[in-house]
Amino acid sequence: MFFCYNKTMINWFPGHMNKTLKQMQQDSKICDCFIYILDSRCPKSCINPEFVKVIGNKPIIFVLNKSDLVQNSDLDKFKKYFNQQGYNCISLNATISGSSKIIINTIKSVFKDRLEKNKEKNVNFIIRAMILGIPNSGKSTIVNNLCGKARATTGNRAGVTRNKQWVKLDNYIEVMDTPGVLLPNFENEEYAYNLAITGAVKDEILNLYDIASALIDRLKKLNLIDVLNSKYGVDINNSTLNIEIIKAIGKKRGCILKGGDIDFDRTAKLLLTDFRAGKLGKICLEIL
Ligand SMILES: Nc1nc2c(ncn2[C@@H]2O[C@H](COP(=O)(O)OP(=O)(O)OP(=O)(O)O)[C@@H](O)[C@H]2O)c(=O)[nH]1
Numbered sequence: 001m002f003f004c005y006n007k008t009m010i011n012w013f014p015g016h017m018n019k020t021l022k023q024m025q026q027d028s029k030i031c032d033c034f035i036y037i038l039d040s041r042c043p044k045s046c047i048n049p050e051f052v053k054v055i056g057n058k059p060i061i062f063v064l065n066k067s068d069l070v071q072n073s074d075l076d077k078f079k080k081y082f083n084q085q086g087y088n089c090i091s092l093n094a095t096i097s098g099s100s101k102i103i104i105n106t107i108k109s110v111f112k113d114r115l116e117k118n119k120e121k122n123v124n125f126i127i128r129a130m131i132l133g134i135p136n137s138g139k140s141t142i143v144n145n146l147c148g149k150a151r152a153t154t155g156n157r158a159g160v161t162r163n164k165q166w167v168k169l170d171n172y173i174e175v176m177d178t179p180g181v182l183l184p185n186f187e188n189e190e191y192a193y194n195l196a197i198t199g200a201v202k203d204e205i206l207n208l209y210d211i212a213s214a215l216i217d218r219l220k221k222l223n224l225i226d227v228l229n230s231k232y233g234v235d236i237n238n239s240t241l242n243i244e245i246i247k248a249i250g251k252k253r254g255c256i257l258k259g260g261d262i263d264f265d266r267t268a269k270l271l272l273t274d275f276r277a278g279k280l281g282k283i284c285l286e287i288l
C-alpha cells in the first residue's frame with residue numbers, strides 16, 4: 001500500500017509482510033486460538049482486516065497492551081466495545097513481570113470444557129495460540145512475559161521480529177510469536193496516522209514533521225493541548241498553528257540549526273519520542 005501525504009507516496013506495506021501473512025495463514029491451521037494484540041492508545045487503528053483470513057472462525061482474545069499509557073476509563077470503554085461484539089478482551093502492561101498470567105487464565109477459560117474432558121480421559125491436549133498484531137504492539141514482550149525469560153527479541157521500533165517462533169509455556173499451552181503486519185490498504189487516514197504516531201510504522205519512511213503535526217491535531221481534538229504547555233513551558237492554545245507550536249517547542253528545547261533556524265525534524269522527533277514514552281501523560285488517540 002502507498003500512504004500519501006504532502007503529495008509524497010510512501011511504500012507502507014513492504015513485500016515481507018505479504019509473505020508473513022501467507023505463512024501465518026499456513027501456520028494458523030494448527031492453531032486453536034489467537035491472541036490479538038492491540039495498542040491501547042489506538043485499538044481500532046490496530047485492527048487488520050487481513051487477519052480475518054488467518055483467524056477464520058477460531059476464538060480470539062483481544063489484548064489491550066501498553067495499558068500503562070492510557071487512562072483506565074479508556075480501557076474500560078474499549079473492553080466494553082469488544083465484549084459487546086462477543087469477544088474476550090483484557091488489558092495488559094506487558095512490561096510488568098508476570099502480568100500476562102491473565103492471558104493464560106483467559107485461554108484456559110475459553111478451553112475449559114476441552115481441558116476438563118482431556119483430564120478425565122488422561123490425554124494431554126495442547127492448546128496452540130498464535131500471537132498476532134501490528135508492528136511494535138508488544139507481541140514479543142508478551143511472549144517473554146508469558147515464559148518468564150527473554151526468549152524473543154524486542155525493541156522500541158517497528159519490525160523487530162522477522163520470523164515466527166514457537167514457545168512452550170507448560171504441558172498445556174504453546175504460543176507462537178509472529179512478525180507485525182500492517183494493513184495493506186488504508187481506507188482510513190486517521191487510523192494510518194495513529195499507527196505512525198504510536199510507532200507501528202518505521203520512522204525512516206515517514207515525514208516526522210507531518211506525523212508530529214498529526215499528533216498536535218489529536219491533542220487539539222482531545223482538548224489536551226495544555227499538556228504541551230506543562231511539558232515544554234510554551235504558551236500555546238487550540239488556535240495556535242501547528243507550525244508555530246513546533247517552532248515554540250524547538251526553541252525551548254534548543255533544537256536549532258547552525259544558521260539559527262528551528263530544526264523541525266529534531267523537534268518533531270522529540271515530540272513523538274516523548275508521546276511514545278508516555279511523557280505527555282496517559283493519552284488515548286481514539287475517541288469511542
Ligand atoms: N509502556 C509499555 N511499553 C511496552 C509494553 N509492551 C511492550 N512495550 C514496549 O514496546 C516496544 C515494542 O515491543 P515488542 O515486543 O518488540 O513489539 P512487537 O509487537 O514484538 O514488534 P514487532 O516484532 O516489530 O512486530 C518495546 O520497546 C517494549 O518494551 C507495555 O505494556 N507498556
Ligand SMILES: [Mg+2]
Nearest residue numbers: 139140160161
Ligand atoms: Mg516482535
